[in-house]
Amino acid sequence: MHDLVTTALDAARLAGATYADARVVHERSENISVRSGRVDALESSESLGIGVRVIADGAWGFAATHDLSTEAIASCARQAVAIARASALTVYSPVRLAEVEAFQDVWEGPCQIDPFSVPLEDKLAVLLAADEALRVPDEVAVSSAHMGFLAVHKLFGSTEGSMIEQSYTESSAGIVAYALGDDEMLPRSYPNSHGGQAVQGGWEAVLALDLPGHAPRVAEEAAALVSAMPCPSKETTVIIDGSQVGLQVHESVGHPTELDRVLGDEAAYAGTSFVTLDDLGKLRYGSEQVTIVADATVPGSLGSFGYDDEGVKAQRDHIVEHGVLRGFLTSRESARAIGRTSNGCARADGWNRIPIVRMTTVSLEPGDWSLPDLIADTEEGIYLETNNSWSIDDKRLNFQFACEIGYEIRNGKLGRMIKNPNYTGITPQFWGSCDAVCSAAHWQVWGLPNCGKGEPVQIAHVAHGAAPARFRNVRVGVGR
Amino acid sequence: MSSLASAAAELARRAVSTVAADEAEAVVSAEDSALTRFANNHIHQNVAETGVSVSIRAVVGTRQGVASTNRTDDEGLRACAEAAARAATVAPEDPEFRGLPAPMPVELRDRAFESTRRFDAEARARAAAAIIAQSTERGLTAAGTVSRTEYAVAVANSHGIDVSEAVTSVKSTVLAMGVDGGSGWASWLGGDADAFAPEALGDQAATLAQRSEGPGALDAGVYPVVLAPDAVSDLMDFLGYTSFGAKDVYEHSSFVADHQGQQVFSELFSLTDDALAEETLGLTFDFEGMPKRRVPLVDKGVVLGPVTDSYWAARLGLPNTGHALPAPNPYGPLPLNLEVAPGDATIDEMIKGLKRGLYVTRFHYMNVEDPLKVTLTGMTRDGTFLIEDGRLTRPVKNVRFTQSLVEALGSVRAVGNARALIGPDEGGATLVPALLLERWEFTGQTR
Numbered sequence: 001m002h003d004l005v006t007t008a009l010d011a012a013r014l015a016g017a018t019y020a021d022a023r024v025v026h027e028r029s030e031n032i033s034v035r036s037g038r039v040d041a042l043e044s045s046e047s048l049g050i051g052v053r054v055i056a057d058g059a060w061g062f063a064a065t066h067d068l069s070t071e072a073i074a075s076c077a078r079q080a081v082a083i084a085r086a087s088a089l090t091v092y093s094p095v096r097l098a099e100v101e102a103f104q105d106v107w108e109g110p111c112q113i114d115p116f117s118v119p120l121e122d123k124l125a126v127l128l129a130a131d132e133a134l135r136v137p138d139e140v141a142v143s144s145a146h147m148g149f150l151a152v153h154k155l156f157g158s159t160e161g162s163m164i165e166q167s168y169t170e171s172s173a174g175i176v177a178y179a180l181g182d183d184e185m186l187p188r189s190y191p192n193s194h195g196g197q198a199v200q201g202g203w204e205a206v207l208a209l210d211l212p213g214h215a216p217r218v219a220e221e222a223a224a225l226v227s228a229m230p231c232p233s234k235e236t237t238v239i240i241d242g243s244q245v246g247l248q249v250h251e252s253v254g255h256p257t258e259l260d261r262v263l264g265d266e267a268a269y270a271g272t273s274f275v276t277l278d279d280l281g282k283l284r285y286g287s288e289q290v291t292i293v294a295d296a297t298v299p300g301s302l303g304s305f306g307y308d309d310e311g312v313k314a315q316r317d318h319i320v321e322h323g324v325l326r327g328f329l330t331s332r333e334s335a336r337a338i339g340r341t342s343n344g345c346a347r348a349d350g351w352n353r354i355p356i357v358r359m360t361t362v363s364l365e366p367g368d369w370s371l372p373d374l375i376a377d378t379e380e381g382i383y384l385e386t387n388n389s390w391s392i393d394d395k396r397l398n399f400q401f402a403c404e405i406g407y408e409i410r411n412g413k414l415g416r417m418i419k420n421p422n423y424t425g426i427t428p429q430f431w432g433s434c435d436a437v438c439s440a441a442h443w444q445v446w447g448l449p450n451c452g453k454g455e456p457v458q459i460a461h462v463a464h465g466a467a468p469a470r471f472r473n474v475r476v477g478v479g480r
Numbered sequence: 481m482s483s484l485a486s487a488a489a490e491l492a493r494r495a496v497s498t499v500a501a502d503e504a505e506a507v508v509s510a511e512d513s514a515l516t517r518f519a520n521n522h523i524h525q526n527v528a529e530t531g532v533s534v535s536i537r538a539v540v541g542t543r544q545g546v547a548s549t550n551r552t553d554d555e556g557l558r559a560c561a562e563a564a565a566r567a568a569t570v571a572p573e574d575p576e577f578r579g580l581p582a583p584m585p586v587e588l589r590d591r592a593f594e595s596t597r598r599f600d601a602e603a604r605a606r607a608a609a610a611i612i613a614q615s616t617e618r619g620l621t622a623a624g625t626v627s628r629t630e631y632a633v634a635v636a637n638s639h640g641i642d643v644s645e646a647v648t649s650v651k652s653t654v655l656a657m658g659v660d661g662g663s664g665w666a667s668w669l670g671g672d673a674d675a676f677a678p679e680a681l682g683d684q685a686a687t688l689a690q691r692s693e694g695p696g697a698l699d700a701g702v703y704p705v706v707l708a709p710d711a712v713s714d715l716m717d718f719l720g721y722t723s724f725g726a727k728d729v730y731e732h733s734s735f736v737a738d739h740q741g742q743q744v745f746s747e748l749f750s751l752t753d754d755a756l757a758e759e760t761l762g763l764t765f766d767f768e769g770m771p772k773r774r775v776p777l778v779d780k781g782v783v784l785g786p787v788t789d790s791y792w793a794a795r796l797g798l799p800n801t802g803h804a805l806p807a808p809n810p811y812g813p814l815p816l817n818l819e820v821a822p823g824d825a826t827i828d829e830m831i832k833g834l835k836r837g838l839y840v841t842r843f844h845y846m847n848v849e850d851p852l853k854v855t856l857t858g859m860t861r862d863g864t865f866l867i868e869d870g871r872l873t874r875p876v877k878n879v880r881f882t883q884s885l886v887e888a889l890g891s892v893r894a895v896g897n898a899r900a901l902i903g904p905d906e907g908g909a910t911l912v913p914a915l916l917l918e919r920w921e922f923t924g925q926t927r
Contacts, residue, residue, distance in 0.1 A: 033810055036731075038574055041808035042567045043546035046560070049531065061601075062527040066550045079528060086601035087516070087523040090609050120570040128572075142731050178733070184852055185733045265519045268623035268655040271844070274927070352529045389847040391880075393859040398880055398926035400857045402849045422849060422857075424880070424924055455625050456515055456527070478923050479855070479882030 058094025059087035102161035107306025109168025133215035172198035198447030233477030237381030246464030271394025286431025303361035349458035363465030367437030614682030635769035664688025665862035727812025753815035816908030823895025891918035
């Protein structure tokens with residue numbers, strides 16, 4: 001791999017690049033899914049290639065190829081330089097990058113049992129057992145069980161002298177029971193929706209989830225949803241479970257504090273942000289209880305690495321501290337624009353994409369409540385669990401989330417089950433209404449492997465640590 | 481045949497020949513693409529990529545395994561074929577699987593343009609500059625993309641299927657932003673770079689941005705809406721994805737299951753999937769090498785469909801309409817070339833016919849809250865206007881809707897007489913007119 005990177009950097013320099021970096025990325029993946037007793041997918045894939053990013057004439061250019069011959073890599077680097085020179089036709093100020101130290105290092109993520117060494121038969125056995133257990137209640141019309149594995153080995157090199165080799169393994173798994181009601185399909189998932197839980201780790205992480213052991217409970221809850229009460233339409237107190245709080249952080253704190261969005265770089269596709277540069281240190285983002293950090297050093301998290309894809313060392317940085325905006329997620333270019341150094345959030349989706357500002361592990365710090373105490377402290381409201389759908393405007397202000405399941409809270413106790421609950425709000429107002437966050441005992445990192453951004457689109461694997469939290473005066477039952 | 485398509489076809493044949501299994505299929509996707517992205521009135525990202533991937537499906541009895549790779553040398557293909565065959569020996573028997581399909585005649589289209597292959601970085605930068613100038617001359621800020629793609633797909637299998645096709649496309653999107661909340665959008669998609677007019681596109685977005693400066697508040701409630709083609713395209717993509725695939729119908733997760741042959745929508749609304757249409761883009765065969773058929777999905781409000789692939793056609797006793805996605809495919813067959821039949825109204829006539837309503841340029845970040853009623857939530861974006869007494873009176877800040885599409889399409893009052901080709905440029909596109917709907921529920925507004 002080192003020779004490939006060196007070839008690219010040399011060719012870029014020769015062609016006139018004033019800066020270049022190159023990334024060789026080798027990915028292997030395996031994806032297995034079972035649906036209603038039938039194997040839906042049993043596949044493996046492999047991808048290897050190189051991407052070369054350059055600055056020439058003060059502008060960016062990038063080219064990528066799967067052809068790793070010396071001639072092809074040199075040609076790719078020259079193409080990147082030619083593209084940069086074309087970009088310069090519209091550039092009014094040259095690209096400038098925040099300083100970064102040059103590193104020669106090797107980093108490896110945690111993995112106890114290599115999932116690619118586990119026989120397919122063992123994996124299928126787990127999924128088939130879980131899937132079968134999901135289909136016991138008559139109300140469950142469709143069942144599904146899934147697991148996926150990804151192994152990444154990559155090398156980053158730059159003309160500034162970095163040469164960084166990193167490797168990690170990701171494992172994910174989950175189950176869903178779909179109950180068929182009167183003109184409605186009601187999903188119930190474990191341990192989370194949209195693919196389950198995803199971590200940096202190996203087969204041990206999948207075994208720890210015990211999918212077959214949880215399937216009967218999940219199936220019963222799905223069946224019970226059929227006769228559950230609809231979500232009332234009103235303003236009330238909500239207690240939201242950790243997985244949904246994690247997604248709330250993702251959409252309404254993570255994305256709006258990506259500095260490229262704040263600067264307008266993503267305006268036409270993902271959108272901009274309600275947050276402005278002037279808000280730093282001033283904006284009341286949430287209540288005193290709301291402290292949010294971006295941390296690329298959390299062990300076993302999808303948002304962790306040794307170095308980002310610009311060679312910046314992994315960091316932990318405050319984004320919101322006791323409700324006040326303190327920072328942004330940055331890349332070298334965006335950080336330079338506000339006179340800061342990068343906090344290491346530039347990540348690329350494979351060899352054929354450029355690094356852009358992405359989340360790492362962006363987490364709501366735990367508070368000090370136990371969940372039973374928090375429910376007991378709530379006179380009237382709704383407890384919500386597990387995301388079902390999500391939507392937010394292009395400035396990340398007006399959001400609406402639907403969950404799989406809810407429960408009435410009356411006089412400090414959980415009551416009747418609620419189906420199809422949803423809630424809506426405006427970001428700073430919503431976080432400002434947070435008056436309690438549960439403790440570290442309830443705090444968990446939730447992997448989110450499907451974050452789309454950029455053009456051509458890139459899918460990032462990020463994560464969010466969160467515990468259940470309480471919010472006052474929230475509108476629920478929208479359009480119900 | 482283009483060189484990209486012929487190379488893909490040769491690679492697919494080679495891949496099939498390496499597989500030791502009862503049946504084998506190879507799908508090769510090759511791509512040569514570039515995208516120039518601009519924001520804050522200058523190009524800030526500019527990328528190009530060449531890539532190829534080979535996906536091999538091995539069949540042993542009724543067991544299937546799939547493996548894919550982008551290593552196309554003999555060793556890479558052999559490893560990929562072995563991984564697919566190994567998976568096939570481990571998979572349980574699937575008694576519903578009737579084997580890979582046999583060859584059928586495919587109507588190939590020449591959808592690759594030399595002008596698009598020549599649309600290089602400098603030409604794209606000039607196009608971006610022309611778009612940007614329309615905004616900067618008016619004190620606006622422009623963002624968007626100018627991209628070109630050539631992709632080829634080849635499918636071969638051990639029963640003799642051997643088809644390949646190349647498609648080129650140029651896609652451009654423009655967002656123009658004003659100083660007081662104004663925002664305008666325009667997009668263009670076509671196969672031929674020579675037909676692309678960047679100045680006109682930049683002008684369209686900038687004009688809309690100027691007109692939408694100073695947006696105001698709007699009360700939540702049910703309004704008649706005029707939806708521009710970009711907004712209609714968003715809705716049709718969700719309708720096709722959630723409802724008209726055979727798997728969704730079989731699993732009863734689609735309203736089609738219980739309403740086939742019934743009048744569910746307005747008589748003014750007809751929806752077809754047609755990859756062979758002259759105006760559209762995309763492949764004319766599916767990812768099993770089967771010819772894509774023209775499939776009426778809604779005929780004057782009556783629900784028809786669904787689309788199928790070889791597996792779901794056999795399982796449901798329906799004809800194979802040629803809508804397979806690459807294996808393995810947990811989604812089932814899907815329509816990728818939707819088109820709404822045109823009507824006879826202009827957008828101006830739709831607006832003139834309304835006492836009070838909203839005009840929506842496009843939607844943002846939609847998601848499904850209820851797949852059976854196709855209840856969607858999402859925001860409006862880049863040009864939302866109040867209509868009063870037959871004219872656009874004032875821009876409004878983006879509003880949130882929570883609305884069943886099944887119900888809304890029952891209230892179509894007029895269909896536009898002009899259609900636009902919109903959407904992803906790979907695999908298909910959506911051909912849609914503007915629509916006037918009697919009822920659309922707005923449930924909130926952003927600041």
